[in-house]
Amino acid sequence: MSLFSKANREVLTSPLAKNNPVAVQVLGICSALAVTAQLEPAIVMGLSVTVITAFANVIISLLRKTIPNRIRIIVQLVVVASLVTLVSQILKAYAYDVSVQLSVYVGLIITNCILMGRLEAFAMMNGPWESFLDGVGSGLGYAWILVAVGFVRELFGNGTLLGLRVIPDSLYVENGGFYVNNGMMTMPAMALILVGCLIWALRACQKEQ
């Protein structure tokens, strides 16, 4: 079987839309609400989850034949927790500003249901390479939703993107214009509504759902 056979491509791409972890399986919503008020933490969070899901999947897949069935969830948790700790330590050492911004949410990746879901449902019964692709796909499926929500929330809530001003200052009411930032956008509730809109859009595009 080649590395990018049809089945493997399917494993990689299906979580992006058809089987999206956030929009279809409705997993990982909690962190999707928490870190998307601005675009930058959303991107870093998406990437961290992608890396951790991919490597946790590989490790569990390599160990899958040796893991005692009764403690398999504990083993999965230990693997995820150690990977998350590693990533958070590395961020603190080499990307301090980002780690300050993400604060507790890196640690909370441990409790992200997407990870446990993929480990239990996929890595426990597939080979390392397929599991790696599945992890990357699921991570990216989560990441793009975060980025989309973060994009809308930062643009309309703050008038900026990645901290750069997009909506010109002169349009604001304080400076004699007509525009006011939408304070709702910075609230977690609005993120839930945006995720809801995304789910609606995805379902409308894909008739089979």
Place this chain on the structure above:
Amino acid sequence: MDTNKNSYTIIYASVMVIVVAFLLAFVSSALKPTQDQNVELDKKKQILASLGLRDLDGAEAVEKAYSEAVVCDLVVDSLGNVLKDGKNKDKDGFVVPQKEISPSCLPVYVCKIKDETKYVIPMTGRGLWGGLWGYMAINADLRTVFGAYFSHESETAGLGALIADKPFQEKFIGKNIFAEGDSTGTPALCVVKNGKVEAGKDKTQVDGITGATLTSVGVSNMVQDGLKQYVGYFKSLEQKR
């Protein structure tokens, strides 16, 4: 091999825990020096930001600007006694952790900006969701603010978190710490609701952030409590002149 045997499960779990413990302990101790450096550098950046020296690129620029601007870091108490004179640079006031700032242990950074002396004092407080902290640079007259820097643990992004941004912090520049004709020595500088600055008090009142009232109140309390602790030191400085 039977992976369901009790003995196998126990041995598997033990080996896994030991391996993971060693791995994490190794990584943690290997990265500790770099992380400590980052924390130190970040603190220097914050002190420089309160002096209006922002957007410094790279660690070297920060170190250079810091060693030029900050003359010494003392530890004083609320009565104005100097406990450590700050002769060992970065070893006296600088190493005091935020949590240990108390009336009997108050760090002060004596700085020189364009040959004028400024005093930077740290302050800590509580916001809506978590801790707040900041640095305030005070002019040599000990009555007006030269600059301020605030940050927070977990205030609402886009609302309370705006206290960490330049526009809010710059509103403090040039404000008076004490009310006009004040003789009690109680700091009057505070944050009020956005647009609610009282007539005639615009030298001691700062506009808060709309939609972040509790964070604004937190900053206000932090500034007042912080300044109050240093009044004794300011008085002792004035007497020496």
